[in-house]
Amino acid sequence: MAAVGSGEEERSLRECEQYVHKHNIQQVLKDCIVQLCIARPEKPITYLREYFEKLEKEEARQMHNQQKSGSRSDSREDEISPPPPMNPVVKGRRRRGAISAEVYTEEDAASYVRKVIPKDYKTMAALAKAIEKNVLFSHLDDNERSVAFSLNCYTMQKF
Numbered sequence: 001m002a003a004v005g006s007g008e009e010e011r012s013l014r015e016c017e018q019y020v021h022k023h024n025i026q027q028v029l030k031d032c033i034v035q036l037c038i039a040r041p042e043k044p045i046t047y048l049r050e051y052f053e054k055l056e057k058e059e060a061r062q063m064h065n066q067q068k069s070g071s072r073s074d075s076r077e078d079e080i081s082p083p084p085p086m087n088p089v090v091k092g093r094r095r096r097g098a099i100s101a102e103v104y105t106e107e108d109a110a111s112y113v114r115k116v117i118p119k120d121y122k123t124m125a126a127l128a129k130a131i132e133k134n135v136l137f138s139h140l141d142d143n144e145r146s147v148a149f150s151l152n153c154y155t156m157q158k159f
Contacts, residue, residue: 116150
């Protein structure tokens with residue numbers, strides 16, 4: 001009974017992942033959060049509503065422009081070339097540490113040992129001050145911030 005529920009949960013999860021990938025939801029949300037952090041409005045919910053309304057209008061305008069340009073094209077051309085597939089085939093889940101990093105497995109992730117570079121108080125204070133107002137670090141909680149601090153190392157560059 002548990003295996004059936006687990007299989008159904010996995011299928012549901014895959015469908016959700018396909019939906020999120022198909023509609024580029026992660027990138028839309030990342031862009032939204034970045035814009036929110038940059039603007040820092042007094043009423044963030046109102047800002048988000050207006051942001052998404054603007055996105056919706058842009059999307060409608062793009063669809064309208066595509067329909068105009070599509071109606072001008074030769075109908076014989078549409079008969080010859082088949083439409084692109086609507087749902088991309090999602091293969092097994094693979095992870096990357098970064099854009100240019102190698103793919104790693106679940107076992108690699110589970111057995112990962114975090115590297116910690118010891119720092120004195122003065123260095124930690126300088127790092128904290130440096131990232132205090134940086135938009136890229138503003139969303140981090142205390143644990144994530146300590147991970148970033150422990151990995152950061154200071155080196156002198158000679159030119």
